Amino acid sequence: MIRSILISLMGLGFSLGAGAAEVSVSDALEQAKKDLESSLTGLKEAREAIAAEKPELSSKFEEVALELREKRRLVRIARMGKEDREAALRAIERERLVRKQDAGYLASLLKDHALKVQTLAGPGTPELQVDPQVIATEADDEAQALKARLVVLDASMDRLESLLGGSMAPGEAVAPDGSVVKGEFAAAGPAMWFKADSGGLAGGAVGQGAGRLPRVVGADSEVHDLKSGATVFLPLDVTGGKARALEEIDGGAIDLVRKGGLWVWPILGLALLSLVFGLWKLIGFARYREPGEAWVTAITAALRSGDRDKAAQLAEGFSHPAGQVMAKLVSISSSTADVVEETLYEQLMGVQQKASSLLPVIAVTAATAPLLGLLGTVSGMIRTFNLITLFGSGDPKPLAGGISEALVTTLFGLVVAIPALVLHAFLSRRSQGIVQTTERLGLSFVNTLRQK
Structure with a gap:
């Protein structure tokens, strides 16, 4: 345009x-x-x-x-046979029953949630703002019951928001000395703190289950400043008191021995016996100095020069079982080499017996300790089954004593047996080394005499 x-x-x-x-x-x-x-x-x-x-x-x-679509569905149903319509009706009925069961299940879950919140809520925490009549009423129609109890979801979300923001409420708590004191609770999420009205008690609070008062653990003076609205930094146990409970259950070595029962004491006796004998042998072996060929050469040189006293002094002055054997061989060196060799083997028997003394006791403790642990395990299991006969297996607390005895004795048996076995192996090796050294030096002395 x-x-x-x-x-x-x-x-x-x-x-x-x-x-x-x-x-x-x-x-x-x-x-x-x-x-x-x-x-x-x-x-x-x-x-x-x-x-x-x-x-x-x-x-x-x-x-x-x-x-x-509806007209098409009606046309499709009209074209269907009688059996097909009945099958479709049965499928619809099954789906209706499934939806009904789901509605009933969800309604019961909401009811259980509301009851648990009201029962297990600790002091200082906000209440669930739901009409008790809604929770208690059992409707004939599951769908209507579910629809009525949906208010529990909204109330739970409101309670959660209030709880995360923090709340305070009066109540009673159990002090560390076991007394019940009145005060005020402060809650934020799952954590609680308690401040007594009098006495200055303040610290974290841990719930002890339904129907029981919370227990005050620890002490923190900053809890007093919560009511004034000041900003404070408080300790938070993310385990909800379980860490402290585990620490109390452990109880240290003395409590572990007490849980083991009667059969722990024989095991500890074997451990003490093995320790004393092992230390005795270690101290004895530590005093020995390993002789060498030069020592034998000096003794044979003194004998060749005719100075038998010097040879005997050299032999006896060495801190080793070979010194006593060599002194004996020097004293009969005027005899034939065969006689000296026979005397050597005779002395070696004494050296071997002395070197390996007390080692069988250590070996017995290494073998007996796990057997006593197994005996304690069997005893503890018998006790556990007797308790099951009386109280049943529903509550595990009465069974804890027998199970602890069964496991602790096995633990102590292995703790004693393993070090005893290692100690016996080391001492046996050292004992064999002493005998072999004595035999080697003695044969070297005998061979020197044969060469005269």
């Missing part, structure tokens, strides 16, 4: 003057702009009208589509 106007104006330019032509072109452009704005305004109004009518058209379209 604008292009045609420009062409017309150009045609008129040939006949009109330059000034008149400029005026006609500007008017034409202005008119073209107005026409364009008018067209855009009309287009915008048309789009707005379409947008306004579109939801209504969409709604009508959905209604027609639903009506069409």
Whole structure:
């Protein structure tokens, strides 16, 4: 349109003057702009009208589509046989029963949740704002019961928000000395703190189950500042008191021995016996100095020079069982080499007996300790089964004593047996080394005598 106007104006330019032509072109452009704005305004109004009518058209379209699907379903049912209709009816009935059971299950879950919150809520925590009649009433229709108990969800969320924000309420708690004191609880989430009205008691509080007062653990003077609204930093037990309970249950070594029962004491006696004998042998072996070939060479050199006293002094002055054997061999060195060799083997029997003394006792403790532990295990299990006969297996607390005895005795048996076995192996190796060294040096002395 604008292009045609420009062409017309150009045609008129040939006949009109330059000034008149400029005026006609500007008017034409202005008119073209107005026409364009008018067209855009009309287009915008048309789009707005379409947008306004579109939801209504969409709604009508959905209604027609639903009506069409329903008519198609009715046509499909009409075309079905009697058996097919009965099968479809049974499937619908099964689905209805499943939905009914689900509604009843969800309604019971909401009821259990509300009861647990009301029963287990600690002091200082906000209450669940739900009408008790809603929880107690049992509706015949599961769907109606579920719909009525949905208020528990909203109340639980409101309670959770209040709990996370912190709350305070009066109540009673059990002090560390066992007395019951009155005061005020402060709760934030699962954590609780208690401040006594008198006496200055303040610290963290741990619940002890339904129907029992919370117990104050630890001490923290900053709890007093909570009521004034001051910002304080308080200790938080993320385990909910379980860490302290485990620490109290452990009780240390003395409590562990007490839990083991009667059979722990023989095991401890074997441990003491093995320890004393093992230390005695270790101290005895530590005093020995390992002799060498130079020592034997010095003794034989003294004998060859005819100085028997010096040879005997060299033999007896060495701190090792080989010294006593060598002194005996020096005393009979004037005899034949065969006699000296027989004397050597005779002395070796004494050295072996002395070196291995007390080692069988350690070996017995290493073998007997786990057997006593097993005996304690059997005794503890018998006790446990007797308690099961009396009280049943529903509550595990009465069974804890027998199970502890069964496991602790096995623990002590292994703790005693393993070090005793290692100690016996080390001492046996050392004893064999002493005998072998004595035999080697003695044979070296005998061979030197044969070379004379």
